[in-house]
Amino acid sequence: MIAVGDATGAVINERGLDIPALMKYAEANHGVLGFPGAEVLPADQLLTLECDILAPAAMERVINAGNAAKLRCKVLAEGANGPTTPEADVILEERGDIFVIPDILCNSGGVIVSYFEWVQALQHYFWTEKEVFQKLETLLTSSFREVLAFAKKRKVPLRLAASAIGIQRVAETKELRGLFP
Numbered sequence: 001m002i003a004v005g006d007a008t009g010a011v012i013n014e015r016g017l018d019i020p021a022l023m024k025y026a027e028a029n030h031g032v033l034g035f036p037g038a039e040v041l042p043a044d045q046l047l048t049l050e051c052d053i054l055a056p057a058a059m060e061r062v063i064n065a066g067n068a069a070k071l072r073c074k075v076l077a078e079g080a081n082g083p084t085t086p087e088a089d090v091i092l093e094e095r096g097d098i099f100v101i102p103d104i105l106c107n108s109g110g111v112i113v114s115y116f117e118w119v120q121a122l123q124h125y126f127w128t129e130k131e132v133f134q135k136l137e138t139l140l141t142s143s144f145r146e147v148l149a150f151a152k153k154r155k156v157p158l159r160l161a162a163s164a165i166g167i168q169r170v171a172e173t174k175e176l177r178g179l180f181p
Contacts, residue, residue: 009033056083102159
């Protein structure tokens with residue numbers, strides 16, 4: 001990881017950031033700006049750095065019509081809720097050179113683990129941390145493969161494929177259970 005940004009600003013170290021040290025610094029200083037193991041990076045340059053994976057993971061709508069054409073990543077991994085605007089989605093789809101992992105897939109781990117906690121509480125049975133991570137990995141891998149297969153078969157973006165599968169599941173469940181469960 002070469003660059004990180006938050007509400008205080010952005011920092012970069014082309015040789016790689018010491019992430020454990022950066023995390024301690026950010027906690028003690030309420031942000032990453034000023035981290036001694038890096039240089040200041042103008043915030044508007046953070047999203048357009050050349051990189052393998054760009055992971056907007058905190059704020060919505062940061063990938064927009066103004067910067068989507070300037071992205072220089074191979075993979076856009078949406079860790080935040082709604083980091084890409086619909087206008088930017090169109091630009092990225094037209095470009096076709098960035099693999100977009102939509103937030104509905106990339107950012108779903110927390111919701112899934114919350115569901116696991118609910119299930120465990122209902123059963124009065126608790127899994128180990130290792131079991132939780134194994135179940136999470138199994139579910140995320142399966143979901144990703146399903147969405148990717150749907151997208152390839154229908155020649156649609158992953159975001160549309162994930163939404164379509166979700167809508168289909170809700171419709172099937174409502175048909176089976178009726179309107180009021």
